[in-house]
Amino acid sequence: MSCPEFTEDDLLPVSGLAHVVFCARRAALHHLEGQWEDNLLTVEGGHTHDRAHEGPRREVRGDLLIVRGLRVRSFRLGVSGVCDVVEFGRDEQGVELTGREGRWQPFPIEYKRGRLRHEPSYRVQVCAQAMCLEEMLGCSVPAAALFYAKTGRRQKLDLTAELRADTCHAARRFHEIMAAGRTPPPEPGPKCEKCSMAPLCLPRTALGPRSASSYLASVLANGNERAR
Numbered sequence: 001m002s003c004p005e006f007t008e009d010d011l012l013p014v015s016g017l018a019h020v021v022f023c024a025r026r027a028a029l030h031h032l033e034g035q036w037e038d039n040l041l042t043v044e045g046g047h048t049h050d051r052a053h054e055g056p057r058r059e060v061r062g063d064l065l066i067v068r069g070l071r072v073r074s075f076r077l078g079v080s081g082v083c084d085v086v087e088f089g090r091d092e093q094g095v096e097l098t099g100r101e102g103r104w105q106p107f108p109i110e111y112k113r114g115r116l117r118h119e120p121s122y123r124v125q126v127c128a129q130a131m132c133l134e135e136m137l138g139c140s141v142p143a144a145a146l147f148y149a150k151t152g153r154r155q156k157l158d159l160t161a162e163l164r165a166d167t168c169h170a171a172r173r174f175h176e177i178m179a180a181g182r183t184p185p186p187e188p189g190p191k192c193e194k195c196s197m198a199p200l201c202l203p204r205t206a207l208g209p210r211s212a213s214s215y216l217a218s219v220l221a222n223g224n225e226r227a228r
């Protein structure tokens with residue numbers, strides 16, 4: 001699947017792709033309306049990311065160069081952000097890096113809280129990071145990993161054509177949501193139980209396509225009874 005080309009001004013946060021895959025409304029509440037609500041899961045997730053960035057920015061362990069907090073972008077996907085960790089392994093098939101001898105193969109690793117699980121939104125997020133690295137370095141990144149902090153387990157992912165197509169689709173959807181300027185309606189389901197935005201989203205009410213911010217504005221202006 002081909003993706004459109006974007007400019008620097010169009011770039012959206014790569015982390016937002018995980019929100020889009022999880023729930024388009026969640027993505028819009030956060031990135032379009034600027035709203036955010038933490039719960040225990042998001043707080044723990046934030047701490048996990050903070051820990052991922054602890055330690056030296058660059059570290060060499062044998063034939064491995066470890067870079068933390070690497071800023072990346074893709075004009076093809078229209079996203080930019082920061083990789084928790086990118087490991088560059090010495091590899092004849094890899095790329096040359098400024099100031100380093102030899103060739104190196106990048107391998108992005110995204111840190112997540114909790115235990116290993118199948119979470120499509122995480123896969124798309126780290127695949128997007130890999131596609132950013134491919135575009136920036138002019139190389140192929142066939143694999144990446146998710147690291148689960150609670151168990152210390154690393155889940156290796158093959159970046160298949162299907163996952164790449166899902167990533168392009170999520171990026172396109174993210175740009176469509178932002179361009180439309182409208183928050184999609186709720187998608188009530190089991191996922192809402194672990195979604196930190198539920199108090200703002202009110203997924204099981206009859207809000208329909210109205211944005212949470214317009215709802216809150218009308219509550220403040222008119223009182224609860226007249227806001228519906």
Ligand code: SF4
Nearest residue numbers: 023026187192195201
């Ligand atoms: S509460 Fe449910 S519908 Fe609302 S943003 Fe979260 S996942 Fe989406």
